[in-house]
Amino acid sequence: MAQHGQEYMERQRRAPLYDALVQHAKKRPHSFHVPGHKMGASFDRTAKEHFQSLLALDVTELSGMDDLHQPEGIIAEAQALAAEAYGAEETRFLIGGSTVGNIAAIMAVCRPGDKILVQRNCHKSVYNGIIMARAEPVYIVPAVDPKTGVATCVRRDDVERTLQAHPDAKAVFLTNPTYYGMGVDLEKMAVTVHRFGIPLLVDEAHGAHYGFHPALPLSAMQSGADLSVQSTHKMGTSMTMSSMVHVQGERIDRARLYRALAMIQSSSPSYPLMASLDVSRRHMVLEGAKEIDRLLPALSRLRERIRHLPWLYTPTVEDRNRNVYSTLDPLKLLLSLRTKQHTGYQLQSLLESQAIYPELAHPDHILLAASVGTTEDDLDKLAHVLEKIEYHTEQVHTIFQAGILASSFLQESVTPMHEALDAEKKTVSLAEAVGAVCAEMVIPYPPGIPLLVPGERITRETIAVLQELRGSGARFHGVADADLHTIAILR
Ligand SMILES: Cc1ncc(COP(=O)(O)O)c(C=O)c1O
CATH class of the missing domain: 3.90.100.10 (Orn/Lys/Arg decarboxylase, C-terminal domain)
Incomplete structure (x- = not known):
């Protein structure tokens, strides 16, 4: 994040939720509460070896352990430290992924019948949020990257025009960055949306690392968005399912947001998952920038190696067209195929046969997600396997030949x-x-x-x-x- 003083770093070295769980486990307590495995005392014998250390932290809302739904103690402290680190006024931990954050965000800003502007290539959780809120979506069609065929971001002009046509809209909900790491100039977007007096909500599921290094795009909070939802487990380092929602300013009714979260999250949220958010925040503050410093040159070397392979194309921020996207996450590697000799699914299988597991496959491409946990060895192995793949020069196209456009098409909406x-x-x-x-x-x-x-x-x-x-x-x-x-x- 931005330059921070000594006091900030001292505060951020703490992990109150994690520490409390460890201290509790050390007491060897007699557990007369759920969960029934009693901190691992009764558990499948074969699996125990792998689960035991986590089971010891798997408690419930005991005295001193606070309550996610009414945080006043260690969870409140951990959330306050996260808010400070992620540049928010308030942060809430999510157990249920960005999925619950997106749903609650929509339920916070929309009453039945209210309009909300959303980009048509948003995640299914946004649609489900709209269904649950009984809201009315107004879709904005994203641009399609002509070099890869993937749907990217919405244009600011389109957002402005749509807001003029729907002055009663309650909010704009964007996905930034997209799964593929593409994003808009969010600072300008926030200014545009705020001119209409409504909040900008950002599904930042893929941007939990944004703002932790100057070479990465600004986060939604840094850009002036009112609310952002991050899957800390995706591009950060917490455990799967653990995520955060950040808010700032007056445009979001926080009481409605927290009420919605209380309705859709478990009344027994996992303490190991919440503690993983606490330590992931600390790790990103203390180590994130250093790890990204190490990672970026290694990723550049990989890009340089595979740039010479004529059968694939990997977008870089230098060759972007700002009408299509303005920012690109350097940790995402989109391998767009320039040959019909194999599909993305076949390339995925081939990589998997060498124990390399991509994030997603599509007929025309595969997507690989690096993170602060990616090693030089991982990247070297990937480059090596890609370099070995055989192709027929005569079947390689220099430009992208649309197989299936990964864009979504705007359809006529007949019934809510x-x-x-x-x-x-x-x-x-x-x-x-x-x-x-x-x-x-x-x-x-x-x-x-x-x-x-x-x-x-x-x-x-x-x-x-x-x-x-x-x-x-x-x-x-x-x-x-x-x-x-x-x-x-x-x-
Ligand atoms: C853009 C986007 N938003 C939200 C989600 C949901 O995130 P989670 O898996 O943390 O619930 C995803 C999941 O892939 C996503 O790609």
């Missing part, structure tokens, strides 16, 4: 999502669905961005994209038929 979900449905083949109204969410996963949402008119183009995705081995969430031979439509 929540009504379509509960309406009478029938199941038909994909071919028969053209022209019908979709009754489920069709979500290629990852990245978890719905191509169709309930209530949208199904077009021939969308069916063609779905058929091609299905044919090339994509997986789908949200649908009753996971193989997508059939689709649910309104009767």
Whole structure:
């Protein structure tokens, strides 16, 4: 983060929640409370070896252990330290991922029937939040990167124009950065949105490391957003499922936000997960910048090595077009295929056969996510395997040839999502669905961005994209038929 004094560093060396759990475990307490494994005393014998140290920290809301839903003690302290480190006025820990943060954020700003501007390539949790809040989405279509075919960010002009057309909108909700690490100039975006007197909410699930190094883009909080949701477990170092929501300013009704979180989060949130947020924050403050200093040159060397492979293209921030995206996370490696000799899924399998596991695959590309935990050895092995892959020069295209555009298409919305979900449905083949109204969410996963949402008119183009995705081995969430031979439509 920005330059901080000695006192800040002293404060940030503390991890009150983690420390309290360790101190409690040292007492060898007689547990007459849940969870039933009693700090690991009774547990599967074979698995215990791996679980024991965490089980010792797995307690519940005992005296002195505070309560996530009414934080006043060590959880409040840990959250305050996180707020300071992430540049927020207030931070709340999330056990349930950015998913619960996104849902609660929408429930905080929208009452039934309220409009909210969202980019059409947002994560399914945003759609689910809109359904639960009974809100009305106004979609903004993102740009598509012509060099890779992936949907990127919304343009500021489009946001402004849409806000002028919908002056009653309650908020703008953007995804920044995208799964692929692409982002807008959020500072300018915040100024634009605030001119309309409404809050800017940011799904920053993929930006938990932003702001911790000068070579990384500014975080949403640093850029002036009112609320941001970060999957600390994705690009930070906490455990899977643990995330944070940050707020600042007066535009968000925090009482509504916390009430919504209390409704959708477990009443028994995991202490090991919360403690992992506490120590992940400390780690990013104390070690993050150093680790990123080490990582960035190693990533540049990798990019330099693979730049010479004509069958793939990896975007770098230098060759961006600002109309498509302004910032690019250097820790994300999008390997866009310049050959039809193999699909992204085949490349993924090939890498996996060498024990290299990508973040996601798509017919036209794969995405690799580095982090402060990535080693030179990881990068060297990756470069080595990529360099060995055979290709036929004559089948390599110098420009991207669209197979499936990973963009989402704006469809005609016929019925509100929540009504379509509960309406009478029938199941038909994909071919028969053209022209019908979709009754489920069709979500290629990852990245978890719905191509169709309930209530949208199904077009021939969308069916063609779905058929091609299905044919090339994509997986789908949200649908009753996971193989997508059939689709649910309104009767
Ligand atoms: C853009 C985006 N937002 C939100 C989420 C949900 O995050 P979580 O897995 O922490 O619930 C994801 C998950 O992939 C995502 O890609």
